[in-house]
Amino acid sequence: MPQHVHTAQYGKPLAVLTSLFFMWGLITSLNDILVPHLKGVFSLSYVQAALVQFSFFTAYFVVSLPAGRLVQAWGYQRGIVAGLCTAGAGCLLFYPAAASLSYPAFLGALFVLAAGITVLQVAANPYVTRLGPAKTASSRLNLTQAFNALGTTVAPLLGAMLILVDSHDGAVAEASAVQLPYLVLAGLLFAIAVVFALLRLPAIKDEHPQQAAAAGEVVRHSVWQYRHLVLGAVAIFVYVGAEVSIGSFLVSLMEQPDIGGLNQADAGRLLAVYWGCAMVGRFLGSVVMRHVAASKVLACNALLSVLLIAAAVLCGGKLAMYSLLAVGLCNSIMFPTIFSLALNGLGRFTSAGSGVLCMAIVGGALMPLLQASLADGLGLLLSFVVPLLCYLFIFYYGVAGHKPRHATPDLALATS
Known part of the structure; x- marks a missing residue:
């Protein structure tokens, strides 16, 4: 069985973990604002505009397995810090993408951003379930997932206010509307990364994947x-x-x-x-x-x-x-x-x-x-x-x- 820590030890880490779920909920939902915005900026077809989501979610397929190996080698805490820094770098890439008025550059920035979010998901989801007694794992996941949903709800409101603004100064001005919001997101992600790097989080060890099957379990090899x-x-x-x-x-x-x-x-x-x-x-x-x-x-x-x-x-x-x-x-x-x-x-x-x-x-x-x-x-x-x-x-x-x-x-x- 996974090792667990005393209740008093995981209250603070769990509180900080909720910020991760909020942030990746906000970032993922903000794509729904980017799709119509970039469609207008670059005069895209619906298929071309859908490449926003394609670039973002392809990262899950490409990065999930390497992220699992990284977290296994580095541990949950270092994995979370690596994910936050990678996502922050992706947000920073929105600035030159807007300045150069390059749609492929936006797509590249989205992939890097999503790669960081993937590492976060691979590290944070199991960490939450192990950060305390097994019998309360469901309540901890309920709490963190509620903050994720809060992020997805807030994102369209912020995006509509900061990104979907009527501009009469041409495509360059409209593209630059994403620069400030994503610079702020980068700053928040790097700040949270520093907090996680400095925190003394409980070290959680997983059970060996090759342990024997439980009694009565049908033996399977794959x-x-x-x-x-x-x-x-x-x-x-x-x-x-x-x-x-x-x-x-x-x-x-x-x-x-x-x-x-x-x-x-x-x-x-x-x-x-x-x-x-x-x-x-x-x-x-x-x-x-x-x-x-x-x-x-x-x-x-x-x-x-x-x-x-x-x-x-x-x-x-x-x-x-x-x-x-x-x-x-x-x-x-x-x-x-x-x-x-x-x-x-x-x-x-x-x-x-x-x-x-x-x-x-x-x-x-x-x-x-x-x-x-x-x-x-x-x-x-x-x-x-x-x-x-x-x-x-x-x-x-x-x-x-x-x-x-x-x-x-x-x-x-x-x-x-």
Whole structure:
């Protein structure tokens, strides 16, 4: 079993850890503001604008495994510091990208930034679960994930105020609107890195990955032999893809005269409702899943998402706008619930399974590109059929795909 520390020792580190979850939530959600902003600055098609999310989320696929090895070699604390410094460097790269008015430079900066966030996720998520007694791990994750949701809610408001500003001074002035916000983010990330470098954090040692299987556990030789994990990775892939796709194109949709007729800044502020609903739903879901099986809650939320998107595509107008914003409420519990169900019964393969699921976050890179290609060819509103199909698969996973074969029965997991 992992070593744990006394309650008095981890209160301060846990408080500082919440800042990490807030920061990467804010940075990830700020991409939803960058997509329409850079689309206007560089006169991009939807596919070209979707490269913002592609560059960001591709880092998860490329960096997850090296990040795991780095954290294993350096430890959680040094891994967190390395992730913060890398993310800070990525933020600094936005300044020359804006000054040179180069879209590829923006994409490069986003990849470096996301590489740092990936290292943070690989180090901080398991560290939170190990920073104290196992019986309170869920409450600690609930707390830190709530701060992550707060970051995703605040980002569109800040982005609308600081980045989506009407300028009459040309593309250079509009591009430079990102310089100050990302310089401030870089300063915050480096400051937090210094704090973490100076803190005396408890040293947590993980159990050896090659330990013997527990008595009664079916012996397996590869993590890929767990069907419910593989399907869970697909569910994570399509979930992140759907969530990011909706967030990426909502501002542009709300700008259309026949949908919302909003200007870009007002649409950006309204986007906060999408992420705010996810934050509220996280707290509600935490209460509901004390009494209802997590798989059932997941299936119900996925089905409601399908119905909301179908109503949006078929009806159009302001109903489409409000229906898509409401999908945020359904999204709230999906990621942690899929994660928990997919790792159920993996035993000594749990760590490897977590790596597989983390790599599946690359769905946030590919699904927006698929939706963008439909938006360019068939129209923006109709393109939302892409996330609709994603939620259909998640519905299947909640109903049947999550059930382990020859493993422990599904429990009513209380995830955030």
